[in-house]
Every structure is written in structure tokens, then in C-alpha cells.
Amino acid sequence: MDRGAVKLRLTLCTPLLLIATRPCFAEPAMVPDLTARGGQIEAQAHFGVATAPFDVTTLHQAKGQAFALLAAARYALSEPLWLELRAPIVLGSVAQPAGSYVDASALGNPELGARYRFIAPNSGGAALALFGAAEIGLPLASHDRDLMPNRVLAIADGIEGRGHPEWFTPGVAPITASTALRWTPAAWSLEAELRLPLLVRLSDANLPSPGASTNPVGVASIARVEARYRLSQRLSLASGAQLFFDLVPAVKHVRPLSRVQDFERLSLYIHFSPSAALVVDMQTAIAGELAGSTVAGGLRATVNLQ
Amino acid sequence: MPALPRSGSARAAVMLLALLGPGCKRYWVCDEASPSLIAELPQRLSETGLYANLASGELAAGVLAYTPQFPLWSDGADKQRWILLPSGAQIDTSNMDDWGFPQGTKVWKQFSVSGVRIETRLLEKRGPGDADWISLAYVWDGDEHDAIAAPLGAIDARGTDHDVPAAGECRACHGGRRSFILGFSALQLAAPAPAGQIDLDGLSEQGWLTRPPASKPVVPGTAVEVAALGYFHANCSHCHNQTRPEQSGARCFDPDNDYDFTLAVAHLDDVHSTPTYRTVVGGAVKPGDPDGSKLYRLMSSRGLFRQMPPLATEQIDSVALASVRAWIEGL
Numbered sequence: 001m002d003r004g005a006v007k008l009r010l011t012l013c014t015p016l017l018l019i020a021t022r023p024c025f026a027e028p029a030m031v032p033d034l035t036a037r038g039g040q041i042e043a044q045a046h047f048g049v050a051t052a053p054f055d056v057t058t059l060h061q062a063k064g065q066a067f068a069l070l071a072a073a074r075y076a077l078s079e080p081l082w083l084e085l086r087a088p089i090v091l092g093s094v095a096q097p098a099g100s101y102v103d104a105s106a107l108g109n110p111e112l113g114a115r116y117r118f119i120a121p122n123s124g125g126a127a128l129a130l131f132g133a134a135e136i137g138l139p140l141a142s143h144d145r146d147l148m149p150n151r152v153l154a155i156a157d158g159i160e161g162r163g164h165p166e167w168f169t170p171g172v173a174p175i176t177a178s179t180a181l182r183w184t185p186a187a188w189s190l191e192a193e194l195r196l197p198l199l200v201r202l203s204d205a206n207l208p209s210p211g212a213s214t215n216p217v218g219v220a221s222i223a224r225v226e227a228r229y230r231l232s233q234r235l236s237l238a239s240g241a242q243l244f245f246d247l248v249p250a251v252k253h254v255r256p257l258s259r260v261q262d263f264e265r266l267s268l269y270i271h272f273s274p275s276a277a278l279v280v281d282m283q284t285a286i287a288g289e290l291a292g293s294t295v296a297g298g299l300r301a302t303v304n305l306q
Numbered sequence: 307m308p309a310l311p312r313s314g315s316a317r318a319a320v321m322l323l324a325l326l327g328p329g330c331k332r333y334w335v336c337d338e339a340s341p342s343l344i345a346e347l348p349q350r351l352s353e354t355g356l357y358a359n360l361a362s363g364e365l366a367a368g369v370l371a372y373t374p375q376f377p378l379w380s381d382g383a384d385k386q387r388w389i390l391l392p393s394g395a396q397i398d399t400s401n402m403d404d405w406g407f408p409q410g411t412k413v414w415k416q417f418s419v420s421g422v423r424i425e426t427r428l429l430e431k432r433g434p435g436d437a438d439w440i441s442l443a444y445v446w447d448g449d450e451h452d453a454i455a456a457p458l459g460a461i462d463a464r465g466t467d468h469d470v471p472a473a474g475e476c477r478a479c480h481g482g483r484r485s486f487i488l489g490f491s492a493l494q495l496a497a498p499a500p501a502g503q504i505d506l507d508g509l510s511e512q513g514w515l516t517r518p519p520a521s522k523p524v525v526p527g528t529a530v531e532v533a534a535l536g537y538f539h540a541n542c543s544h545c546h547n548q549t550r551p552e553q554s555g556a557r558c559f560d561p562d563n564d565y566d567f568t569l570a571v572a573h574l575d576d577v578h579s580t581p582t583y584r585t586v587v588g589g590a591v592k593p594g595d596p597d598g599s600k601l602y603r604l605m606s607s608r609g610l611f612r613q614m615p616p617l618a619t620e621q622i623d624s625v626a627l628a629s630v631r632a633w634i635e636g637l
Contacts, residue, residue: 056458058445058458058459058460058461060462093335096336096459097460097461097469097475098459098617098618099475099616099617099618100335100336100472100475100478100558100617101334101335102336102337102338102474147458148338
């Protein structure tokens with residue numbers, strides 16, 4: 001290896017190693033861990049292919065490949081209360097009806113919110129924690145008259161199993177409430193989360209055709225569970241499932257469309273140090289609109305700052 | 307594309323990024339059509355100049371119907387084609403394989419499935435340059451009173467399996483030839499036209515050609531060879547040819563030009579002088595072995611990145627496949 005490459009690697013890796021070796025517990029779990037005392041940054045990159053619903057009279061699906069990128073930062077205001085900022089971005093390649101592709105990118109709706117951790121006393125050595133969160137989003141998800149960014153967002157929504165409509169629905173201001181439970185008996189960890197995004201319609205200027213119309217407020221519900229087992233000091237294996245319920249569609253459907261979507265995820269957690277961890281995800285749907293056409297994988301990384 | 311790193315994880319990362327990275331020049335990516343240009347075209351087919359009376363089907367003055375002798379496979383759809391040249395204008399036929407059309411030329415192609423009109427596509431030359439074409443499909447409304455512009459295209463239009471291309475997709479095929487128009491050429495119009503349509507002789511008589519050909523081009527070979535070569539010319543040569551015009555932007559179905567399936571007028575002395583025999587036989591075609599021929603395998607398959615043609619078809623052309631099989635077996 002030439003000296004330039006070595007210097008580049010050292011330049012890139014040294015800050016990460018310094019951060020990673022700070023003594024603080026990092027956990028890029030399904031529900032963010034809130035045990036650090038300073039801040040926390042999280043990055044997520046999922047790449048996938050999807051054929052997702054797209055409610056336009058002439059185009060009832062959005063098909064393609066995309067990177068769904070998420071940057072998140074959290075800051076502990078006090079020990080149990082955290083502020084959080086999340087910003088999704090999508091880079092994609094969208095299939096056209098005849099079979100060619102168009103590259104496009106889009107902003108998702110960034111969110112600002114607060115998270116609270118209620119810590120219950122240990123029960124026989126098993127830690128139990130309850131979380132609550134409320135977030136409000138800025139309606140920045142892209143609009144364009146040719147709808148290409150909207151199709152990229154639909155694909156990203158697909159590769160996340162339709163589990164984050166608050167990020168990928170254009171023309172709305174999302175308000176999301178969520179609660180979660182984490183139970184950690186010994187090497188096992190079990191998590192359950194329920195989220196309720198309200199998608200307040202601000203604009204329907206991007207709606208494409210006379211056949212498409214909106215509801216003033218879209219309501220979805222997402223339930224997620226994950227079981228994780230610590231294989232060693234460095235590795236954990238997790239399996240999770242997600243169910244999306246489209247209670248009140250943000251855009252009224254122009255064709256019969258399933259309102260329920262499952263999504264399954266298999267994850268390998270790699271704990272580099274007490275303050276840095278990486279998760280390798282594989283995720284897909286086995287039923288619903290996304291079954292058979294949607295598969296994604298990627299990385300999540302969390303670093304605690306102190 | 308640069309060499310991939312040897313390390314397994316780095317190699318996987320580079321391949322993943324290459325799927326979306328601009329440096330890879332992925333052949334299946336096309337640029338979007340300019341929305342401002344598309345907006346200049348009429349929103350209804352009835353306003354494009356094709357019909358004098360759409361309800362009765364009466365064509366506008368000067369519009370001529372034509373049928374190429376080797377049609378593009380469109381999953382069995384029935385197609386009708388029309389062309390309109392500006393009054394007094396001529397087609398530059400100095401290159402008999404790549405005619406140059408005058409500014410203002412309009413070409414329409416209508417697709418019907420089981421007697422139902424699905425869409426009518428318009429190609430219009432808006433400027434003097436070879437690349438100054440603009441394209442748009444119009445999808446027929448439910449009662450077929452008119453067709454409405456569909457710049458995004460349509461999936462399973464009008465309840466059929468037929469997909470309508472987005473405006474930017476037309477360039478994927480048509481952009482492969484300088485003429486832009488694929489089925490209106492000396493070779494494609496050399497056969498006698500059906501009643502009421504124009505052919506090469508008719509064009510010469512009407513004075514549409516700057517240099518009428520001295521004789522009509524004739525595809526050489528037996529019936530089996532003519533069927534195969536004609537199919538390749540109509541379905542493959544707009545991408546796979548060695549005389550593609552330069553283009554900027556996304557690669558848009560510009561393959562490596564190792565193969566050339568063109569039936570070039572200057573190379574019709576015998577089958578062995580055709581580009582197909584010179585560039586494809588012995589490569590993608592193994593003489594006597596259709597099942598071992600890459601060309602035949604891709605023709606007999608459908609699916610993302612493993613079918614030929616790669617665009618605008620979801621069904622195998624079984625008649626053409628039989629012709630090509632017979633041709634390869636006879637080589």
C-alpha cells in the first residue's frame with residue numbers, strides 16, 4: 001500500500017477511533033439508547049430495491065433503487081430528557097414505464113423532537129426502561145411538477161417498509177408521538193415500539209392527476225418489535241418485525257391498496273467500543289404490497305459524545 | 307470502469323456505490339425530458355395536427371400513413387403510423403441509411419391492444435439540428451374522444467398490460483440514429499405499401515426526397531435470413547450500431563458498439579457483407595447452436611437486465627424467436 005493511502009486512512013480513522021474509545025455506552029438500537037451524558041450522533045444508510053405504491057392514476061407504483069440516508073443527532077438536556085434532530089435524504093434511480101431509469105434525489109422531512117427515558121428499577125437483574133417521544137417535522141420533502149422526487153421518496157418509503165411516512169410523505173407537516181419499552185434480562189434484550197405519525201396536509205400542489213386527492217390529516221400507526229441476543233462482547237444478533245397500518249391515507253387511494261404492510265429485519269450488531277457500534281441490517285417484506293419486490297440492506301452507526 | 311479493489315469488503319462497497327454513482331455510466335439511465343420543452347407541446351392529441359376531424363378519423367391535409375417492412379416488436383400491439391412534412395420541405399437523403407428530416411416534421415405512432423386504442427406517440431422536430439426532436443405520448447381517454455398528454459408515461463394503460471413510455475424514454479431507442487426516426491427509411495419503405503399508404507416509390511414521386519435512390523434496397527438471402535436480418539435491424543440496430551451520433555448526458559442505452567445489426571444500404575450485396583454477419587456471427591451468435599448463443603438466450607428471456615430488447619417489451623416475440631432459431635441452426 002502506498003504512503004498516501006496509509007496517510008488517508010489514518011486521517012479518516014484517527015478521529016473515529018478517538019471518539020470510539022471514549023468510555024460511554026453506545027447502542028444503535030431500534031429505539032435510541034439514552035444513557036450517554038453528552039450527545040449522540042447516528043448515521044444510517046440503507047440501500048434497497050423497491051416497488052412501492054404510488055397513487056397516481058397512470059402510475060400506480062414507484063419502482064427503483066435508492067439509498068435512504070438518515071443523519072441524527074441527540075443532545076441530553078438533562079439525564080432523562082433529550083433533544084433530537086433527524087434529517088433524511090434519498091438518492092435514487094427511478095424506473096420509467098418502458099424500462100429505462102432516471103437518477104433523482106430528494107429531501108425527506110427533517111424532524112425535531114424530544115425523547116424521555118423512564119427508568120424502572122431492576123427486577124431480578126433485568127433492566128426495564130420505558131421511553132416516550134414527540135417529534136415535529138418540517139415539510140421539506142420534495143415537490144416537483146414532474147413528480148420524480150416524489151417517486152424517489154416512495155421508493156425510500158418502500159425500502160424502509162413504509163415504516164416512516166413522516167419522513168417520506170411530501171406536502172405534509174408530520175407530528176409523531178411514540179412510546180417504547182425495552183427489557184433486558186441478561187444477554188437478551190427485547191424492545192417494542194409504537195409510533196403514531198399524524199401527517200397534516202399543507203399542500204397538494206404536487207398532486208399529479210385529477211384522480212388523486214388528499215385527506216387533511218393522514219394517520220398511520222407503526223408497531224415494531226425486536227429481540228436481540230448478545231453473542232459475545234463484540235457481537236449481537238437481532239431479529240425484528242414491523243407492522244404498518246395506514247389508518248387514514250395521506251393521499252386517497254386511486255386503486256385498491258392494502259392498508260397493512262409487514263417488514264422483517266435481521267441485524268448484526270458490532271460493538272467496536274463502549275461508545276461506538278455498527279449495525280448491519282437486512283430487511284424485506286413477506287406480505288402486502290411490498291412482498292416479492294422489496295429488499296434492502298445497509299448500515300447504522302452510533303457514536304456517543306461526551 | 308476502473309478496476310475494483312481486491313479487498314472483499316471494499317469491492318462490495320465500490321460495486322454498491324457504482325449502482326448509483328455517476329461515474330459508472332450505467333447504460334439503463336436516461337436523462338429526463340425537459341419539462342419546459344414538453345410544456346410547449348399540445349396537451350391533447352387533437353391539437354397536434356394529426357387529424358382534420360378526430361371523431362371521423364379524417365387525417366389532416368398532408369399527413370401520410372406508412373408501414374415499415376420490418377416492424378419493432380411491441381408485445382403484439384397493433385400499430386399505425388403517420389408522417390407530416392412542412393409544406394414544400396424535403397427529406398435530406400444524402401445518407402440513405404440516416405435520412406435528415408426538415409424542421410417541423412411530425413411523426414405519430416398509435417398503439418392498440420385488442421381493438422382498444424391505448425396511446426398515440428408524437429415525435430416532432432423543433433429545430434434544425436439532428437438532436438432537436440421532442441417526444442410525447444398521448445393516452446386515449448375512456449371513450450376515445452381524444453388522447454391526453456402523458457409526460458410521465460403510464461403503467462398498464464387502460465387496463466391492459468401495455469406500458470406507455472415517459473417522454474424522456476423515447477430517446478433511448480430513437481437517439482441511437484442520426485435520423486431519430488427509425489421506421490421511415492429507404493430500407494424500411496422499400497416494400498410496396500398497402501393501399502392508402504406511402505412507400506419509397508411514392509415518396510420519390512411526391513418529391514419528398516432530395517436524392518431519390520437509383521434502385522430500391524433489397525435485403526439479401528433466403529426467406530429465413532431476410533426474416534432474421536430484418537428483425538435485428540428493426541429491434542436491435544437502433545442501439546447496436548457503429549454509426550451512433552454523439553450524445554451528451556446519461557448513457558441512455560448506448561452499448562459498447564462491438565455489435566452492429568444494421569441493414570446498411572451499402573452492404574446488401576450478400577448476407578456476409580451485412581454488419582450482422584461481420585460483427586455478430588461468431589460472437590453473440592454461435593453458428594448451429596441457438597441455445598448456446600447469447601443473442602438467442604436474451605431474446606427468449608424477460609426480466610430486469612437479462613432480456614433483449616431491454617426496453618418496452620414484457621412478452622417474448624415467439625414468431626421472431628422461431629425465425630432466429632432457424633437462422634442460427636442454418637448458419
